[in-house]
Amino acid sequence: MGGGLxxxxxxxxxxxxxxxxxxHGETAFNxxxxxxxxxVVTVAVPxxxxxxxxxxxxxxxxxxxxxxxxxxxxxxPAPISGAYVNLPLAARWAPLWRPLIPALADEPDDYWLRRWxxxxxxxxxxxxxxxxxxxxxxxxxxxxxxxMLAMAAADRWDVDWRTCEAAQxxxxxxxxxxxxxxxxxxxxxxxxxxxxxxxxxPPAETVLPVGDNGTRELAFPRLDLPSKVDGSYLFxxxxxxxxxxxxxxxxGPAGRAELSSFEKxxxxxxxxxxGVVDGKRWLAAVxxxxxxxxxxxxxxxxxxxxxxxxxxxxxxxxxxxxxxxxKPRRVAERGAGDxxxxxxxxxxxxxxxxxxxxxxxxxxxxxxxxxxxxELWLATQAPERARAAAAKAVxxxxxxxxxxxxxAGGSFDRRLEHDHAIEVALIARxxxxxxxxxxxxxxxxxxxxxxxxxxxxxxxxxxxxxHIDTFRAxxxxxxxxxxxxxxxxxxxxxxAAMDAVEGKVDPLALEGLMPPYAIPNVxxxxxxxxxxxxxxxxxxxxxxxxxxxxxxxxxxxxxxHAQEPLSFRIAMLGDDAxxxxxxxxxxxxxxxxxxxxxxxxxxxxHRMGDPETGGRIALIxxxxxxxxxxxxxxxxxxxxxxxxxxxxxxLQQIEGALLYGVGLALGSSVEYERGLPQEGRLAALELxxxxxxxxxxxxxxxxxxxxxxxxxxxxxxxAPAIANALFSATGLRLRRLPLLSGGL
Numbered sequence: 148m149g150g151g152l153x154x155x156x157x158x159x160x161x162x163x164x165x166x167x168x169x170x171h172g173e174t175a176f177n178x179x180x181x182x183x184x185x186x187v188v189t190v191a192v193p194x195x196x197x198x199x200x201x202x203x204x205x206x207x208x209x210x211x212x213x214x215x216x217x218x219x220x221x222x223x224p225a226p227i228s229g230a231y232v233n234l235p236l237a238a239r240w241a242p243l244w245r246p247l248i249p250a251l252a253d254e255p256d257d258y259w260l261r262r263w264x265x266x267x268x269x270x271x272x273x274x275x276x277x278x279x280x281x282x283x284x285x286x287x288x289x290x291x292x293x294x295m296l297a298m299a300a301a302d303r304w305d306v307d308w309r310t311c312e313a314a315q316x317x318x319x320x321x322x323x324x325x326x327x328x329x330x331x332x333x334x335x336x337x338x339x340x341x342x343x344x345x346x347x348x349p350p351a352e353t354v355l356p357v358g359d360n361g362t363r364e365l366a367f368p369r370l371d372l373p374s375k376v377d378g379s380y381l382f383x384x385x386x387x388x389x390x391x392x393x394x395x396x397x398x399g400p401a402g403r404a405e406l407s408s409f410e411k412x413x414x415x416x417x418x419x420x421x422g423v424v425d426g427k428r429w430l431a432a433v434x435x436x437x438x439x440x441x442x443x444x445x446x447x448x449x450x451x452x453x454x455x456x457x458x459x460x461x462x463x464x465x466x467x468x469x470x471x472x473x474k475p476r477r478v479a480e481r482g483a484g485d486x487x488x489x490x491x492x493x494x495x496x497x498x499x500x501x502x503x504x505x506x507x508x509x510x511x512x513x514x515x516x517x518x519x520x521x522e523l524w525l526a527t528q529a530p531e532r533a534r535a536a537a538a539k540a541v542x543x544x545x546x547x548x549x550x551x552x553x554x555a556g557g558s559f560d561r562r563l564e565h566d567h568a569i570e571v572a573l574i575a576r577x578x579x580x581x582x583x584x585x586x587x588x589x590x591x592x593x594x595x596x597x598x599x600x601x602x603x604x605x606x607x608x609x610x611x612x613x614h615i616d617t618f619r620a621x622x623x624x625x626x627x628x629x630x631x632x633x634x635x636x637x638x639x640x641x642x643a644a645m646d647a648v649e650g651k652v653d654p655l656a657l658e659g660l661m662p663p664y665a666i667p668n669v670x671x672x673x674x675x676x677x678x679x680x681x682x683x684x685x686x687x688x689x690x691x692x693x694x695x696x697x698x699x700x701x702x703x704x705x706x707x708h709a710q711e712p713l714s715f716r717i718a719m720l721g722d723d724a725x726x727x728x729x730x731x732x733x734x735x736x737x738x739x740x741x742x743x744x745x746x747x748x749x750x751x752x753h754r755m756g757d758p759e760t761g762g763r764i765a766l767i768x769x770x771x772x773x774x775x776x777x778x779x780x781x782x783x784x785x786x787x788x789x790x791x792x793x794x795x796x797x798l799q800q801i802e803g804a805l806l807y808g809v810g811l812a813l814g815s816s817v818e819y820e821r822g823l824p825q826e827g828r829l830a831a832l833e834l835x836x837x838x839x840x841x842x843x844x845x846x847x848x849x850x851x852x853x854x855x856x857x858x859x860x861x862x863x864x865x866a867p868a869i870a871n872a873l874f875s876a877t878g879l880r881l882r883r884l885p886l887l888s889g890g891l
Contacts, residue, residue, distance in 0.1 A: 166228035167191045174331040176295065177339075178230040179288035180209060186316055186328035188213065189221045193231030193281065195272040195528050195562065196224075196371065197555040198803070199858050200796035203369045204278065205285050207793055210367070211350040212289035214313025215327065222370055224552040225270075227530050231284075232264035236276040242655065243632025271529040273563060273684070275856025278792070282854065286350070290343035292334075299334035300325045309344075352794045367793055371554075383526040383553045384511040384585055391513070391581040392421050394574050395440035396431045398594050399451030400822025401680060403642045406430055407452045414443040423447070424577045431574050437585055455642070456822030457680040462501075465678045466602035469623030470496070475672035476652040479661055485670035488617040491606035493707070495700055499692045499884040500816040501597035503824075504685055505832050508556030510567040510586040510594075514575035516541065521548045521575075525568055526555035529635060533565035536638050537572040559807070560684035563635065566594060589827045596641070596683030597817050599627035599656065601692055605700045613708030613715065615666045620657075620696060623674040627682040628655035634683075641681035649677050659693035659863065663726055663754040664701070664719035680819065686804070687862035690755055691811055695884060698751035698867035703880065712742045712750050712871070725850065726754055729765035729785040732846050737767035737783035742875050747771050747780075749872030751864035755855075762855035763787040763848075766805075768868035769841075771876050777813055777887055779841040779869055784861060786845060789852035800857040801845050808865025809841070810834045816885050833885075 169175040172184040181189040190206040206220050225231050237244070237260055244263070254260065263269070293313045300318040301308035303325070310320060317324040352366060374380035399405065409430055411423055419439040424431045428451075432443040477484070513524040514537075521543055527533045530550050538548040555562050571584035586594070601624040608617040626648040633644035652673045660671045685691070705715040713734055720727050730752055733739070742748050752765040769781040782805050791797050814833030818825045826832055870881050881887065 166226045166230050167223070174335045176292040176335065177288045178228070179285055180213070180292050182292070182327050182331040184328055184331070186216070186219050186326055187221050188215045188219055188327065189223050191225035191231070192222055193225035193270045194277045195526060195552065195555060195558065197272070197526070197558040197562070199800060200369060200793065201272070201277050202371055202554075203367065203796060204793055205281055206370060207367045208282055208285040208350045209289045212286045212346055213293050214315070216316035217367055219316055220370065227268050227270065227534065227550060229265040229268050231270045231281070232261070232268070233270050233272075233276055233280040234261060234264055235279040236271055236274055237264040237269050239274060239276070240632065243628065244636045268531040270531065271563070273528055273560060274688070275859045278854050278856065282350070286345055287343040290345045291339040294340050294344050295334040295337045296327060296330045298337040299330045349790065350792050351790050352792060369796065381553065382508055382556050383513070383524060384508065384583070386513040386524040386553070386583060388513065388515060388581040391583060392433050392435055392578065393437040393440055394431045394433045394571065394582050394584040395437055395444050396429055396570060396584060396586065396590060397444050397449045398429050398590060400453050400456050401593065401819060401824070402453045402456035402822045404428055404451040404453045404822070407450050409447040409449040411447060413446040413448070417443050417446070421580070422578050424574045426570065426573060429570060431570065431584070433574060433578050433582060441587065453822050455679045457819035458821065459818040462600055462678045462680055462819070465676050466498075466600060466623050469674045469676035470602040470604055470621065473623055473674035473676060475621050475674050477670065478652060478654050478657050478673050479671040480669060481661070481666070482668035484668060485617055485619045487668060488606070488608045488619060491619070492609040493704065494604055494606035495703065495882060497601075497603045497605065497696050497699070497882045499601040499695070500818070500888060501600045501680065501682070502685055502691070502811055502815045503592065503595060503597050503817045503826065503832055504559040504561040505810065505815060505829060505834055506555075506557040506559060506561050506591070509588060509591040511584065512567045512571045513581065513583040514571040515581040516572065516575045519543065519547055521572055523548065523550045523568055523572070524553055525550060525565070526553045526558070526562055527565055527568070528558060528560065528563045529565070532635050533568045536565055537568045539638060540569045541572045541576050559686035560688070561595060563631070563684050564596065588829065592817070592824045592827050596631070596681045598685035598688070598691065599624050599682035600678070603696050605696055607700070607704065609704065613704045613710050615664070615704065615719070617668040617670075618662060618666045619670040619672070620660045621672040621674060622657055622660070623676050624656060625678050625682055626651045626653035626656065626675050628684075629653045630681065631683050645677065645681065650675050656689055657693065658688065659690040659753070659755065660697065662697055662701075663723055663752075663758075664716070665721055666719070686807060687811075687859050690753065690859065690863040691808075691866070692884065694751065694753045694863035695866040695870070698753070698864060699870050699882065702750070702867070702871045702874070706874070713739060716750070716752065723754065723763075725787050725848070725852070726752060726763045726765070728848055729763045729787055732785035732848055733765035733767050733783055736785060736844055736846055737769070737781070739767055742871065744875060744878065747872050747876035749868045749870065749875055751867035751871060753860065753863040755860045755863065760789070760853050760855070762789070762857070762860045764860050764864055766861075766864040766868045768865070768872045770869050770872035772873055772887070777869070777873065778839070779809055779813075781842045781844070782865070782868075783844045784846070785848055786857065786861060787848040787850045787852070788855040788857045788860070789850050790854050791847055792854055794847065797847065797857045798845055801861045802843050804858055804861035805843055805865055806835060806840060808862040809869070811862065811885070812866035812869045813885050813887070816888060
């Protein structure tokens with residue numbers, strides 16, 4: 148067996164206790180890898196598994212670099228540690244955690260950024276940054292272990308370790324071979340080479356031939372699939388502890404709500420009821436089963452005082468006033484900005500309603516507080532922030548709080564919020580027993596911070612044949628990303644976070660507005676608007692509405708000047724051959740006929756991330772509108788996500804994101820009255836069912852670029868592609884999300 152310390156080298160070397168402690172018969176090589184006497188290679192995964200397949204992708208990277216047998220790979224959620232920091236995400240979110248001078252820490256290799264991320268143990272899962280953050284550390288860890296195993300084998304054979312190879316769980320040399328299991332303990336005594344000897348070729352999937360049954364054998368099938376199929380996969384709500392009880396909870400309406408009264412005696416004597424805990428803004432009942440707790444809350448009829456309750460009418464009024472009369476703040480520009488645009492040739496108004504996440508699993512957390520030590524079983528995208536918030540709530544030092552990370556049954560950025568972790572910690576303290584808190588669907592809808600609503604005006608100065616000389620986008624909306632940042636990093640309440648960022652410009656809320664097209668002059672403006680609703684992150688984030696604005700606008704320009712939509716776009720993409728390739732591939736895949744009236748075909752494309760290395764997608768939707776609403780019949784997508792590590796997971800993510808985008812395009816909106824969401828159940832969100840799901844065809848465009856996350860990018864063009872398809876089918880332009888929310 149082996150243990151020891153992990154040394155994480157940066158500009159300032161830091162030393163941590165080895166976070167991946169070896170079990171009986173295991174040897175720990177570093178923060179990422181343990182190898183057992185049975186040959187099982189256990190890989191640490193420091194990111195939340197929420198269906199995106201990261202608990203397969205990172206082990207696959209390790210297995211390919213190490214030369215391990217995939218059948219002997221095991222996975223373990225990594226503990227919170229400075230050894231696992233998400234530097235690309237920390238850089239992207241620098242305006243959120245370093246709001247005064249974000250430019251001091253906005254590059255992944257920045258000294259201050261790394262120092263902050265390690266000290267804060269920042270390992271959040273968001274914005275599709277997992278591979279960018281952890282592929283290289285996984286490769287380096289695997290290359291180090293491979294070299295140490297080769298050294299141990301080479302000494303037995305009296306050969307140079309550099310002449311040894313690793314494959315299928317063995318070190319081999321000229322017909323001789325030794326298994327990892329035989330070498331692990333002795334290999335741990337060797338000094339790792341610096342730098343690690345990485346393989347010449349980075350990880351990429353090798354497609355195996357089609358078998359006799361007509362299916363393609365998977366080289367790296369998902370590790371979580373068997374347990375998800377047989378039901379043994381454990382989510383946050385599946386935790387069971389000795390003497391555990393269950394809590395249900397009631398919150399006040401959306402706004403600044405405080406618990407004013409409740410009829411405690413109405414629940415007295417109820418069989419199975421363990422206790423009642425009242426917080427400042429919530430009331431919880433605890434019982435031997437959840438339903439008893441829920442019924443006790445119903446009987447106690449809690450009432451709340453609310454100031455500034457959310458109301459759709461007030462939200463719409465604030466956004467309308469902002470986009471019409473608000474003071475714009477420049478976020479980004481190209482060329483001369485809008486200096487030459489005295490009067491636009493074309494100006495169009497777009498509106499977006501608040502959008503709900505629609506997670507299958509509601510918020511759930513289990514807490515046990517004994518002898519001054521708090522334990523939390525939780526699915527969270529930001530584990531250290533959740534841990535710190537719970538510690539503060541119960542007055543414990545951070546070191547006395549342990550968080551056991553669990554997978555989420557869907558998140559879509561909903562699990563970046565951790566109110567339920569704070570609440571269950573307080574409930575466990577008062578009850579004195581392990582407690583599992585589960586939100587009802589109504590409480591999930593009531594407490595979520597939806598994707599922000601937006602009112603936007605896009606305008607352009609046009610030349611001959613629709614040539615765009617100047618483009619301006621002006622968005623009136625809350626400073627939603629900054630607001631989220633205050634909640635996450637400063638642990639502020641919703642209204643305190645809104646107070647702190649009121650009037651501040653928010654570049655993250657306008658991501659994706661800079662067109663990929665060669666438009667010489669571009670101006671991007673934000674009109675910060677305070678609305679009576681806390682807002683937050685949602686899958687795709689700003690790209691989910693900014694692409695809708697840009698691609699709908701581009702389509703209207705083409706149509707008004709009798710330009711074919713595909714060739715009109717390609718003519719403006721001389722500097723982006725990758726996006727042109729996606730457009731041409733999608734056109735062939737969908738048998739694009741020019742989007743002529745009556746065909747019901749609509750086109751949209753998008754670029755996400757760095758202009759040089761980011762991902763690209765082109766999408767053609769076929770849709771019709773009738774008495775039953777909108778029906779999306781087909782989606783044909785060509786996607787460039789760079790080097791593909793696992794093709795099947797990439798396709799799963801793309802197809803899932805496309806269907807999620809259909810849900811956002813046609814539903815998912817939330818309206819409020821007196822602080823209460825009018826859509827309290829999943830059925831009310833009008834999400835696509837299996838019968839509503841279109842035929843989906845996806846082509847992965849060959850690319851040598853670095854891997855790009857496939858889970859966020861495909862969502863962006865869905866709404867504009869459907870909107871443009873509906874124009875082709877009906878002749879009507881829809882400029883509001885969800886589509887048809889204002890009727891035809």
